[in-house]
Amino acid sequence: MYPEGGGSVAHRNDSRPLYQGLILDFVGVLTAGVLEAHRTWCVGQGLAPNAWRATLEDHPEGRSLYAALESGQLTQAEWNRRTAPLLGVDEHHNLMGRAWSAVRPADSMVALARAARAAGMRVALLSNSFGLEPYDPYGTLGVWELFDVTVISEREGIAKPDPAIYQRTLERMGLPGEVCVFVDDNPVNLPPAADLGITTVHADGQADTVKRLSNLLGVLPAAA
Structure with missing residues (x-):
């Protein structure tokens, strides 16, 4: 019998959980x-389907900005403002949220x-x-x-x-x-x-x- 709403966890022979x-x-x-959502968003903006990935991973400044965002050196709002022109979009407000909207x-x-x-x-x-x-x-x-x-x-x-x-x-x-x-x-x-x-x-x-x-x-x- 499994716990209500859950499951059963494997145990060792001594009844201690194998993984805790x-x-x-x-x-x-x-x-x-994720990839499909980003591609669809890019096409809707008139960009190449892979523009999001290319900007964040391949563009030197884009890659640097994203690394700063990950480590908390840059706020998302500032990242939006600075990344929008690299992507080639005019509106930077909630750029991240817009690109992620279909995920x-x-x-x-x-x-x-x-x-x-x-x-x-x-x-x-x-x-x-x-x-x-x-x-x-x-x-x-x-x-x-x-x-x-x-x-x-x-x-x-x-x-x-x-x-x-x-x-x-x-x-x-x-x-x-x-x-x-x-x-x-x-x-x-x-x-x-x-x-x-x-x-x-x-x-x-x-x-x-x-x-x-x-x-x-x-x-x-x-x-x-």
Whole structure:
């Protein structure tokens, strides 16, 4: 019998949980349709479909501005103002929120997070931030409530893959790395977690990611 609204967690032979903590990234783990949403928005603005990605990842100034946003050195409002002309759009107000407007929560991963917490696991969010005002992505997609612990790079002044942010997450969870699982879509962010003894799972976009994670944790979301 599973706990109400949750699931069951795997145990060792001595009845101690095999895993006691689940650490989740946000983008690419708890979100769905990000690339499609950005491409659709870009086309609607008269831009090339890949303009958002190219500006944030390939343009030297765009890449620098986004790194400053992640570490809290730049507010989202200031990032909006300075990035809009790099993209080639006139209106900078709530640029981030407009580009993210069609992104959806990843329902199956959300359900698994709820089940893990209901089964007694500590659940944490470890996210490289892209600002909280005027657009709060976590609140908009309704994921704040999923977590016992939230570690957001903007608030910490450091971002993944800096090893210190993983250590802070474990400290706030009150757990050693050996009993935790970390899920991230960016493979660069996984080795620092593994170095702390955390079991890592690459959210590689495949349809079976949640099933693989569910099997690893021994947690089954309640039937709909």
